[in-house]
Amino acid sequence: MRAVPPPAPAADDHGARTDPVLVAGGGPVGLCAALALARAGVPSVVLEAGPDPRTDPARAAGSKAICFQRDVLDVFDRLGAAGPLLAEGTTWTTARTYYRGREVRTVTFPDTPGTPGRLPPWINISQARVERELLRAALASPLVRFVHGHRVTGLAQDTAGVTAATEGAGGSAEWRGSHLVAADGPRSTVRHLLGIGFPGRSFADRFLICDIRADLPFPNERRFYFDPEWNPGRQVLVHQCPDSTWRIDWQVPEDYDAEAERASGGLDRRIRRIVGERPYTVVWSSVYRFHQRCADRLRAGRVLLAGDAAHLYAPFGARGLNSGVHDAENLAWKVAAARRVEAAAPGAAEALLESYHTERRAAAQENLRVTGATMRFLVPHGEDEARLRRQTLERALTDPRARERIDSGKLAEPYWYTASPLTTPLPGAEPVPGEPGRPRPPVPGVICPDASCRDPGAGAPTRLRRLLGPGFTVLVPDAAAAGPVAAATAGLPAPVAVLVLSDLDTPDGAVAEALRCAGTAHVVRPDAHLCAVVPAGDTAAVRAAIRRACGLDRPEAPAPAPGAPAAHRPAGPDR
Numbered sequence: 001m002r003a004v005p006p007p008a009p010a011a012d013d014h015g016a017r018t019d020p021v022l023v024a025g026g027g028p029v030g031l032c033a034a035l036a037l038a039r040a041g042v043p044s045v046v047l048e049a050g051p052d053p054r055t056d057p058a059r060a061a062g063s064k065a066i067c068f069q070r071d072v073l074d075v076f077d078r079l080g081a082a083g084p085l086l087a088e089g090t091t092w093t094t095a096r097t098y099y100r101g102r103e104v105r106t107v108t109f110p111d112t113p114g115t116p117g118r119l120p121p122w123i124n125i126s127q128a129r130v131e132r133e134l135l136r137a138a139l140a141s142p143l144v145r146f147v148h149g150h151r152v153t154g155l156a157q158d159t160a161g162v163t164a165a166t167e168g169a170g171g172s173a174e175w176r177g178s179h180l181v182a183a184d185g186p187r188s189t190v191r192h193l194l195g196i197g198f199p200g201r202s203f204a205d206r207f208l209i210c211d212i213r214a215d216l217p218f219p220n221e222r223r224f225y226f227d228p229e230w231n232p233g234r235q236v237l238v239h240q241c242p243d244s245t246w247r248i249d250w251q252v253p254e255d256y257d258a259e260a261e262r263a264s265g266g267l268d269r270r271i272r273r274i275v276g277e278r279p280y281t282v283v284w285s286s287v288y289r290f291h292q293r294c295a296d297r298l299r300a301g302r303v304l305l306a307g308d309a310a311h312l313y314a315p316f317g318a319r320g321l322n323s324g325v326h327d328a329e330n331l332a333w334k335v336a337a338a339r340r341v342e343a344a345a346p347g348a349a350e351a352l353l354e355s356y357h358t359e360r361r362a363a364a365q366e367n368l369r370v371t372g373a374t375m376r377f378l379v380p381h382g383e384d385e386a387r388l389r390r391q392t393l394e395r396a397l398t399d400p401r402a403r404e405r406i407d408s409g410k411l412a413e414p415y416w417y418t419a420s421p422l423t424t425p426l427p428g429a430e431p432v433p434g435e436p437g438r439p440r441p442p443v444p445g446v447i448c449p450d451a452s453c454r455d456p457g458a459g460a461p462t463r464l465r466r467l468l469g470p471g472f473t474v475l476v477p478d479a480a481a482a483g484p485v486a487a488a489t490a491g492l493p494a495p496v497a498v499l500v501l502s503d504l505d506t507p508d509g510a511v512a513e514a515l516r517c518a519g520t521a522h523v524v525r526p527d528a529h530l531c532a533v534v535p536a537g538d539t540a541a542v543r544a545a546i547r548r549a550c551g552l553d554r555p556e557a558p559a560p561a562p563g564a565p566a567a568h569r570p571a572g573p574d575r
């Protein structure tokens with residue numbers, strides 16, 4: 001890294017920095033980061049190596065991710081990009097797993113049709129379409145500058161900011177910003193420039209993915225087939241996408257040759273085993289190997305790694321892009337608050353920026369654990385693992401208890417920051433279940449539950465999370481609590497809005513029930529996670545919780561129990 005003399009950052013009338021944040025990579029995660037920064041009032045410059053994505057045929061054709069989870073759709077909604085995706089995406093609520101043609105496991109995700117602004121548990125839509133919508137929103141934002149044809153090739157940072165060098169069709173240039181978000185994908189140049197390791201493993205097993213357009217009589221569900229007669233000994237995943245498009249994902253032998261199969265007519269025969277004599281066209285196809293990796297550090301000084309630059313997972317479970325979107329939202333509010341904190345006290349944002357590494361690396365480790373278990377079940381290595389899997393599947397035909405052990409991909413969900421240093425613990429809180437897919441109680445660390453309510457200003461029906469602002473939100477039970485909370489939370493490094501439950505709740509108290517309110521104030525972070533639940537009248541506790549969530553007050557380390565070993569687990573989220 002070169003030493004660059006730190007130019008003084010420009011500031012507005014209130015002393016806040018006006019220089020941009022640099023974002024390396026204009027893929028979906030980089031675009032989400034730029035939009036989330038804009039929502040927090042922070043300008044950014046997105047440096048994209050590739051050609052103009054609006055006219056790049058490769059961008060329009062590719063697909064990769066197709067499954068988008070409800071809380072990620074909620075982030076898209078906050079970023080102004082959800083509307084068309086929700087309208088166009090296919091919605092599904094049921095995932096079925098079959099073994100040799102017989103159903104062995106069914107998972108149904110709760111849905112709330114008819115709720116104002118309802119978000120379905122899942123939509124399927126191509127990643128290319130999602131990227132187009134994120135780009136549209138970014139280009140419409142006065143705070144986002146998107147420059148294509150600029151590949152980041154060099155990096156230097158100092159106490160005041162980051163300088164990135166770019167080269168490419170747009171020429172050579174240097175860019176200066178307060179921080180840099182590395183969203184430059186799996187081969188991340190920024191990660192290499194920083195010398196950050198990316199340990200993990202790559203799988204030799206191969207999977208063939210085809211998006212085909214055909215009118216098929218299948219229901220709109222995720223369908224996973226172990227050992228179907230049309231791919232004996234291996235598995236197939238089928239998903240419906242918009243426009244009569246179907247994602248079919250076959251496990252294929254390690255020496256599979258896609259070109260040879262296509263040329264010999266084998267690919268047509270493979271597809272016809274599923275679609276029969278119906279006409280079809282192949283929209284997109286690709287052969288993939290999968291990787292399980294996580295960067296050693298997700299933060300180096302003023303540089304934050306996000307998305308595939310930070311972690312790679314096998315895609316059964318749809319955890320790659322879905323978790324990258326949460327990275328982007330997590331880092332954006334922290335960078336915004338860090339810029340304000342540093343303007344007043346240089347160096348004071350250290351703990352807040354470090355919490356990005358703590359929280360999102362823990363999320364990545366959890367995703368690696370879950371997807372690693374899936375891959376061991378899907379692709380058993382060695383005769384013992386293969387026999388165990390066969391026995392589990394065969395037993396599941398008659399024994400419901402064995403069905404729980406079938407793993408065809410545990411679907412993405414947000415990570416809960418219950419043990420994060422930013423979260424104020426709630427004594428006696430109900431424990432948060434560790435297993436994926438279990439409902440979580442509304443305790444500090446989890447995403448604020450959603451519920452139908454009305455907009456207190458307009459009176460129109462809406463849902464709670466739509467009322468959350470770009471800063472912190474404190475939900476208090478009644479108007480009497482609102483004034484003191486607003487007064488107590490003035491002057492903090494992030495804006496704080498107060499919402500009064502009695503002004504917005506439905507007559508049957510849907511919000512109070514979802515939050516399990518009992519004279520409590522719920523403090524919600526800018527990324528919609530609850531960070532504290534405290535007595536509504538305890539304004540000092542509300543202020544302390546927000547200061548803690550901004551990394552300003554470090555939690556006291558618990559005193560070791562007498563006789564306890566000196567070493568203990570590092571602070572960090574776990575479940």
Ligand SMILES: Cc1cc2nc3c(=O)[nH]c(=O)nc-3n(C[C@H](O)[C@H](O)[C@H](O)COP(=O)(O)OP(=O)(O)OC[C@H]3O[C@@H](n4cnc5c(N)ncnc54)[C@H](O)[C@@H]3O)c2cc1C
Nearest residue numbers: 025027028029049064065066067152185307308320321322
């Ligand atoms: C077959 C398959 C299926 C998948 N299905 C799902 C799914 O259903 N759900 C899900 O959540 N995830 C899924 N994923 C994962 C998902 O596709 C990735 O997680 C996602 O693309 C990551 O986005 P990103 O923005 O981090 O990186 P990328 O999409 O790789 O974007 C990186 C961007 O950075 C640019 N760039 C690279 N180097 C530089 C540089 N030096 N300077 C500037 N710009 C640079 C690139 O041109 C690119 O635009 C799937 C992946 C695969 C392979």
